[in-house]
Amino acid sequence: MTMTLIGLGVSRGVAIGRAHLLQRGQPEIVEYSVAAREVDTEVRRFQAALAAARHQLRAIRKQIPEETARDIAAFIDTHLLMLEDSMLTTTPVQLIRDSRCNAEWALRQQRDAVARVFDAMDDPYLRTRVDDIDHVVNRILRILLAGESNAPDLSESALKGQVIVADDLTPADTVLMKNHGVAAFVTEVGGPMSHTTILARSLQIPAVVGAHHARRTLRHGEALIVDGEQGVVIADPDRAALRHYRRRRSGERQRRSELARLSDKPAVTRDGREISLQANIELPEDLRVVRKFGADGIGLYRTEFLYMNRAEPPGEEEQYVDYRRILRTMQGRPVFIRTLDLGADKQVDGSVTAAATNPALGLRAIRLCLKEPELFRPQLRALLRASAHGPLRIMFPMLSTTQELFQVLGLVEEIKAELAAEGTRYDPLVPLGAIVEVPAMAVAAPLFARHLDFLSIGTNDLIQYTLAIDRVDDEVNYLYDPLHPAVLKLIHDTLKAGQKACIPVAMCGEMAGDPKLCRLLLGLGLTQFSMQPASLLEVKRIVLDTDVGKLRRRALAVLRATDHEQVAARVAKLND
Ligand code: PEP
Ligand code: MG
Numbered sequence: 001m002t003m004t005l006i007g008l009g010v011s012r013g014v015a016i017g018r019a020h021l022l023q024r025g026q027p028e029i030v031e032y033s034v035a036a037r038e039v040d041t042e043v044r045r046f047q048a049a050l051a052a053a054r055h056q057l058r059a060i061r062k063q064i065p066e067e068t069a070r071d072i073a074a075f076i077d078t079h080l081l082m083l084e085d086s087m088l089t090t091t092p093v094q095l096i097r098d099s100r101c102n103a104e105w106a107l108r109q110q111r112d113a114v115a116r117v118f119d120a121m122d123d124p125y126l127r128t129r130v131d132d133i134d135h136v137v138n139r140i141l142r143i144l145l146a147g148e149s150n151a152p153d154l155s156e157s158a159l160k161g162q163v164i165v166a167d168d169l170t171p172a173d174t175v176l177m178k179n180h181g182v183a184a185f186v187t188e189v190g191g192p193m194s195h196t197t198i199l200a201r202s203l204q205i206p207a208v209v210g211a212h213h214a215r216r217t218l219r220h221g222e223a224l225i226v227d228g229e230q231g232v233v234i235a236d237p238d239r240a241a242l243r244h245y246r247r248r249r250s251g252e253r254q255r256r257s258e259l260a261r262l263s264d265k266p267a268v269t270r271d272g273r274e275i276s277l278q279a280n281i282e283l284p285e286d287l288r289v290v291r292k293f294g295a296d297g298i299g300l301y302r303t304e305f306l307y308m309n310r311a312e313p314p315g316e317e318e319q320y321v322d323y324r325r326i327l328r329t330m331q332g333r334p335v336f337i338r339t340l341d342l343g344a345d346k347q348v349d350g351s352v353t354a355a356a357t358n359p360a361l362g363l364r365a366i367r368l369c370l371k372e373p374e375l376f377r378p379q380l381r382a383l384l385r386a387s388a389h390g391p392l393r394i395m396f397p398m399l400s401t402t403q404e405l406f407q408v409l410g411l412v413e414e415i416k417a418e419l420a421a422e423g424t425r426y427d428p429l430v431p432l433g434a435i436v437e438v439p440a441m442a443v444a445a446p447l448f449a450r451h452l453d454f455l456s457i458g459t460n461d462l463i464q465y466t467l468a469i470d471r472v473d474d475e476v477n478y479l480y481d482p483l484h485p486a487v488l489k490l491i492h493d494t495l496k497a498g499q500k501a502c503i504p505v506a507m508c509g510e511m512a513g514d515p516k517l518c519r520l521l522l523g524l525g526l527t528q529f530s531m532q533p534a535s536l537l538e539v540k541r542i543v544l545d546t547d548v549g550k551l552r553r554r555a556l557a558v559l560r561a562t563d564h565e566q567v568a569a570r571v572a573k574l575n576d
Contacts, residue, residue, distance in 0.1 A: 002236050005218070007211030008477065009231035010192045011200040014249040015184035016242070019235070020159060021220045022166040027141040029104040034096070042096050046103035049143040054083050056139065082136045087114055104144050111137045163224045165214050169196050177205065184226035186211050186218075186233050193460045193480060193510060194472040199282060200228075201510075202532035208233055210474040259537035263294035267540050269522070270547040277540055278334075278530040280508060284322055287329050289533045294540075297334040299456065299530020300395075300508040301326065303379070304342050313375065319382035327390030334391045336456065336508070336530070338435065339379055341365040341397040360470055365398035370407055380415050387427035394430060395456055400438040402447055409451065435508065437461035442490035445497035455498050456530070459509025463487050482511045483567045488524075488559055495525050506530055518542040519574040523555020 034042045057080050082088055087110065095106035111133060118130040160181035167188045169177075177185070182205060190196060190209030200207040206228030218224065218235050225234040225245045234241055267275045278299030279290040283306075290298065306314050306322065314322070327335050343364025369376035383394050394412075399405050412432065419426050436442050437458035449455060459482060464471040466486050469479045481487070491507075498505030506528035511517050513531025515538045521529070522543070529539060551574055558574070561567040 002234060002238050002241065003217065005186075005211050005214060005233040005235070007186065007208040007214070007231045007233065008190075008192060008474070009207075009227065009229045010190075010197040010209050011205060011207035012229040013184070013204060013206035013252060014228070014245050015163060015206045015224075015226045016245060016249070017161045017163045017183035017224060017226075019165050019218050019220060019222045019224050020162040021215050021218065022164055022169075027138060027145050029108060029141060029145070030102075031105040031108075032102050033100050034102055036100065039097055039100060042103055043093050045144065046092060046096060046106070049103070049140050050083060050089060052143045053136070053139045054080065056143075057083070078132060079136050079139075082132065088136065088140075104141055107137055107140060107144075163226055165218050165224075167215065177203075184208075184224075184228060186214050186224075186226060188212055188214050189472075189474050191470075191472050191474050191477045191480065193464065196472075198460070198510060198532070202280065202282065202286070202534060204534045210477065259541060262537050262540050262544070263292065265294075265540070265544065267296070267543045269543055270545070271549045273527065273548050275522070275543045276506075276528045277536055277543070278336075278506070278528065279533040279536060280513075280530050281533070284326060286533065287326065291329075293533045293536040295333075295533060295536055297336070298326065298330060299336050299506055299512075299528070301335065301337045302341065303338060304340050307340070307342065316378035316382045316385075319379055320385045323382060323386035323392070324389045327386060327392060330390065332390065334393060336393040336395055336433070336506075337383060337386075338395050338397055339366070339383070340369055340375065343368055360464065366396050366404060366408065367398065370404065370411075373411070376411070377415065380412060381419070384412070384415055384419055384426040384430065385424060387430040388425040392427070392430055393433060393454060395433045395435055395454075397435045397458070398438060398461070399434050399448065400440045402444075402451075405434070405448060405451060433503075435461075436490075436494050437465070437509075439466045439490060442494050445494045446500065449497045449501035449503055452503065454504045454506065455494060456506040456508045457491055457494055459487070459491070459507065459511040462490060462509065463511075466490060481564065482514070482517060483564065483571060485559070485561065485567065488567070491521075492524055492559055499525070504528060513539060515539055515542055516571070516575060519546055519551055520555050520558055520571050522546055522548050523551045523574065524559075 057076055092103070092106040092110045095101060095109060096103060099106070101109070114133055115130045118133070159177065161183050163183050164177065164185040166185065168190060169185060169187055184206040185200065186207070187196075187209045188211060192209075194209075197207060197209060206226050208226055208228060208231050211233055214233070218233075222235050223237060225237050225241060227233075227245070227248075237245070267277045269275060276296045278297040279286075279293065279295035280300040280302070281287065281290060281298055282302045303319075306319065323337060341364070343359055343362060363371060383392065386392055387394075396408055399408070409432070416426065416428065431453035433452050433454035433456060434441070434448060435456050435458040436445060437460070439462065441448055442462060445455065460471060463480060463482055463484070467479055467481065467484060469476040471480065495505050505526070507521065507526055508530040510531070512521070512529040513535035515535070518539050519542065531539065554570065554574055558567055558570045561570055
């Protein structure tokens, strides 16, 4: 029987395929025997996971204010104590040695044995303590599974043409899906600006998020239509629905082929202003699409994706080769590479930042890099070395204070001196800039602009932090508003600060690729847009059809609107 599910359409396009249901919440484990010579390695793997779990919990513990949260602290202390207890430290090791089972299996057996003891207790309170064991055990399991956790389901070639239906997906999952020809995805949670959905748009995978209870409602193998624009999922569609959506799908293809004709045209407005339209990329392979859509450069390379789906972070040499390759491929066009932005919703499985109680406000991006120079230095060395091979721009994410900025600039100077002493080539004048994504930086943009060569507005985070809404939380999605007067004011102030300091200001958040906002941004004075490659031609079509001089006054009037309706009406008029 046909059934319709409504979620949030976050990546446009129509897909028709069979449902592939995935469970990403509870860690699933594989049980296998280890060879005698591998037993010591397996024990060490288990002990490293225990140490990482302690590290994560201590990091959480430190963030609890002493005076307020005794109960919570005690709760975490209990978990820490469990991690010291022989029930979790010694017995699983014995199991690995005696039965030669893998670490996950040993841990699961021990968990079941302890749970049986608790279940047999008379005291109802003590019986519930088995939940604590599960929390601790699951934490260790997730760390053990890091790097492999995405493996069995998402790496199968059988996924080709299927619609993934999951509780949630990480950006790392989405990257894995890319090569397997997944037709679309539907998740129960998620927001329009989460990194997973940004990736879906950039990979042109139709996607619907926030489709509550999707896995309970949809059946594995069932035929589905996914409309990634309207947020509609139709299960077991009838003939009429199939006909309608097939027509829509071919209309979409037609639209794309018409836009393709614009790829070699320079983006110049009707009144002769040259606009730079650049691409955001997550992986070096994205370069193929960038060329296809005729981007004027790479406006944002999100380097953290290099660190995902692998056990060890990439070293200096690997990064250098990667960055050099991008510069060479872009043949003299500018490439803005952002330094590592790990944390919040961009986790490397099992990393310490995964433990933060409020990750979006925690040890993320530049904060993490400054705290862990051994992570940051190789990247800076690789970037500076790569600067000898083309017009590289280095940009730093999530700066909120000038002290951080000075620390970063100091580190860059140190590394330059190091390279010079070694006789290694680099561009001493490589431009350094920052992403304006913390409201404090937007407000104080003139202070930062003074010390930098460029700014780039990261609207995804700027909106999240200005409006105090977690960009991945679908409960507060409805508040995510790029047209909020506060957001528009911060964007305009940043553009003005750049002008005053005589440095360019670009925009690399999702707003830059939204065709409905293009004229407003042109009118406010933006000339450098960076977006997912799939949006480039649509935005170019609007640029070619706009006379900026004629709309400037009306664009500035949007800033004076007093409520959302007025803003929306004025923006709609700009687009007429
Ligand atoms: C942004 O915040 O706007 C941005 C471009 O960075 P990311 O989406 O990777 O956080
Ligand atoms: Mg950001």
